[in-house]
Amino acid sequence: MKGYRKYFSKKIVWFILTFIIAFLLNFALPRLMPADPVANIMNKTARGLSDASAVKAMYDNYVKEFGLDQPVIVQFFTYVKNAFRGDFGVSFTQYPRRVNDIISSAILWTIGLQFPAIIVGWILGNVLGALAAYIRKGFDKVLMPLSLFLSCVPAFGMAVILLGIFAVKLKVAPIAGGYGFDLIPNFSWAFIKSIFVHYQLPFWSIVIISIGGQAIGMRSMSIYELNADYVKYSRFLGIKDRKIVGYVFRNAMLPQVTGLALSIGTMVGGALVAEITFSYPGLGTTMLSAVTSSDYPVLSATTLIITIMVLIANFAIDIIYGFIDPRVKAAQFD
Amino acid sequence: MLRGKKLTAILLVLVMVVATVLTGCGKKTTQEETKTTPTQAPAAATTAPTEAPAEAEPETDADPNQLPRTETMYFGGQQWGVINGWNPLGDNNNNAMALSASGSGSRTIMFETLYMYNFLDGKMYPLLADGDYQWNADMTEITVKINPAAKWSDGTPVTAEDVAYTYETGVKIGNNMGNSNKPYIESVTAVDSHTVVIKSTLTEDGKSTNPLMLVNFLGSVYIAQKAWIQTVEARNNNDASAIKADPADDVVYSGPYGPYYDDEQKVVFKRNDAYWGQDASLWGKLPVPKYIAHAIYADNAATEAAFKAGEIDVNQQFIPNIQDLWLKDGLPISTYIDEPPYGICVNIPTAFYNLEKPVLQEVAVRKAIAMAVDYDAINANAMTGQSPTFKQVPRSFMNPTDGEQSMYNHDEVKDLQWVGNDIEGAKKLLDDAGIKDNDGDGWREYNGQKISLVAACPNGWSDWQASMEIVAAAGEKIGIEITTQYPESDPYLTTVTSAHQQDFDIFMMWTDSASPTQPWGRMRYLMSSEFNGIEGNWSGNYGHYSNDRIQELIKLIPTESDPAKVKEYYTEAVKIYLTDVPSFGLMYRPDKFHAVNESVWTGFPEQGDGLNIPPADCTDGYGIAALYNVSLIQ
Secondary structure: OHHHHHHHHHHHHHHHHHHHHHOOOOOHHHHHHOOOOOOOHHHHOOOOOHHHHHHHHHHHHHHHOOOOHHHHHHHHHHHHHHHHHHOEEEEOOOOOOOOHHHHHHHHHHHHHHHHHHHHHHHHHHHHHHHHHHHHOOOHHHHOOOOOHHHHHHHHHHHHHHHHHHHHHHHOOOOOOOOOOOOOOOOOOOOHHHHHHHHHHHHHHHHHHHHHHHHHHHHHHHHHHHOOOOHHHHHHOOOOOOOHHHHHHHHHHHHHHHHHHHHHHHHHHHOHHHHHHHHOOOOOHHHHHHHHOOOOHHHHHHHHHHHHHEEEEEEEHHHHHHHHHHHHHHEEEEO | HHHHHHHHHHHHHHHHHHHHHHHHHHHHHHHHHHHOOOOOOOOOOOOOOOOOOOOOHHHHHHOOOHOOOHHHHEEEEOOOOOOOOOOOOOOOOOOOOOOOOOOOOOEEOOOOOOEEEOOOEEEEEEEOOOOOOEEEOOOEEEEEOOOOOEEEEOOOOOOOOHHHHHHHHHHHOOOOHHHHHOEEEEEEEEEEEEEEEEEEEEOOOOOOOOOHHHHHHHHHOOOOOOHHHHHHHOOOOOOOHHHHOOOOOHHHHEEEEEEEEEOEEEEEEEOOOHHHHOOOOOOOOOOOEEEEEEOOOOOOOHHHHHHOOOOEEEOOOOOEEEEOHHHOOOOOEEEEEOOOOOOOOOOEEEEEEOOHHHHHHHHHHHHHHHOOOOOOHHHOOOOOOOOOOOOOOOOOOOOOHHHHHHOOOOOOHHHHOOOOOHHHHHHHHHOOOOOOOOOOOOOEEEEEEEEEEEEEEEOOHHHHHHHHHHHHHHHHHHHEEEEEEOOOOHHHHHHHHHOOOOOOEEEEEEEOOOOOOOOOHHHHHHHHHOOOOOOOOOOOOOOOOHHHHHHHHHHHHHHHHHHHHHHHHHHHHHHHHHHHHHHEEOOOOOOOOOOEEEEEEEEEOOOOOOOOOOOOOOOOOHHHHHHOOHHHHH
């Protein structure tokens, strides 16, 4: 138990340190971009003004409203103070909307799309990969090239293909949105069905691609493990195939678990391609426009959420590893 | 509305769980489900929709049939991203359907202006006003009568006090409306409850600073209710920034539609069946669609797909080769004109020269590049024929409408015209100016240095990018190296609007569209040196051109009442523009693209229908008259 405590306290110190550095970078990096954060809103609101002093007054007003007239260090402490209260201020581009409002209205859509897609893609990919390694023969000959092909298809390509085939040509799936264009959210079967139907294409556009990548990784790892000495020895001993496959699967899965945790950690970044192609609501497009228009508060808030989620995911991996791999556990206690 | 969002989120999570469980059962099941499930819950308004008793909380009686297809008109290409608010005093509502004020005709489905501008005939039609406006003898003030029938959504009458207070507040809190009108409007006063007098600021000799801007006010400024403004002022402690940032969920409006539902995917307006405009003095009836809806699409491609699928009825979007939609695809889609250029072009996207660059201070270089550009290729590639050519409409700063074209003498500037792709002429011009390729590397030199220019426009504005590529190709043909750069739009605009910049040498910007101040406004926008040296100049003349005579003409034209004299002045200005070439138009373009899908609604404005309704997306300026004319397709 003492080993555990020492191990985790060491880990926690490292995570806190990483968090502080990431927190600083979340604040600093957006501000290093060579663009004027007030340009976007000025472009929208100052058009048509012909009085120079009025334009200047308007510009200065936004600078003041956004706190950009303060020294950077003051801005930083204001940011820290507000961030700890869970307030990320107003968006520069969607002013007067608050960042919290922007994120809260989009994050559930993002998680709703990404989380099941990541899990389903991961499970299907790993099962198929492990089966390919174990069965070999025809199954592998079909699965391997198919997986390679799928994993090489760029995300936008897959999304556009699915949209083109199912929505535009066959007209069996909707073209855009998270629910029917002619509906208002309400608790009815029509609406639930509409959400479900609109969910399919964005969901599968993510899943199909991740299946390919996961299957390839799992297959390679499994083949490597299947040729390991312990497998041969187990066979000599006459241990049942089922049992051996269990051992193999558990060992081969370790790198896959890391991948899964990191995917879950970064999922808040949004499925940008799916969101754009299917006009699906979510944080991806919000982040993209925040980057292109130097919307510091939105950028800092979203990257902070990603940072925290990645850290939590990493922490979780460390714990899970201890359980699923006795070798890691042993090493941790050294 | 919040409840609706929460409900959506909860349902989404439920679906997420269901989807996970289903997919756990195997991939096939879900795919089959997708194939067998009907795509959309379509029209099918078989059951009568239940009336929403209170507009504030429509979701309480929510029903999937709340937006029956046959009662809803869908719009596209106007609203991008989630709305920020409903505040007619604010500047950044991002609420395109409700709040789009413009000299070329404000969008009046929710908030109303005094008059509606019609760019087809250049006339103002009364909206909140009663009859025509009256100038005083020396054209320093306008008197407007308010229609006694005009009412706010809370049932109280619209008064002259509301007009005056809207303007005063705009000036007081420094919003865009106040700031942009302040230099021209001295005061807006309520003489009695239904009479407003708008007084112009005066020049030193007692003339109106700019009578055109007063007329512009009439068709562009949204009138808000005085009582509501006072409520907003009180709850924000008269703080100007807070007043502008107020989301105004309780706003009172006078237009035919009010807020009904909005989230990150759509914004829906519902007709106010008590709308005052059904009075015989205005429309005599209600607008036909009960709901106006705009889904929020991620980009142009998604909008186009939805338009083709009949999920959008009225679309404001540039669609390349739009004629293919009806000629090849056989879709029930049409434009205002059924042959090129398909719409009414009122805008001239223009390439500005950065005149701070020494080589571009040479008129020969500027004119040579402009002469060498293949405008027919731009029209064919970038606009796919949706623009009149410069052979059809010779270049000036006037848009192609008959009204503006008649404002200058074409014959007098005939010798200065060019139609483009004149490589030999351009080469000769450069050679004659002594700008030659002396070292034999194929590129001309200026002061011993190879001429190398950067042409730029924002990334992703594909028709503009195509134009810049054609400009670059023209440069190569005449021995001037032009490379293209496509930064993101925000950094691009920051650079272009700065007081001095060395990044772009040739860069594209839009110009003003049709409005009561045109073509004067466009002339000023393209050439006025009053904007030079201003940091954050969003007003025009981005290349920082300067010409004393142009400044005089800019002052003279608005106050000149003799049409012959005005024509003389404009002709002189066009002559200077075509001689000095501080910038050059690349194409003509509509202010709003206007295409309709007649799967559900029909009776949209068409050229030659005798209705005189402009193709302004059925919402802008006098274009809103279309909403009273449409009918369901049988």
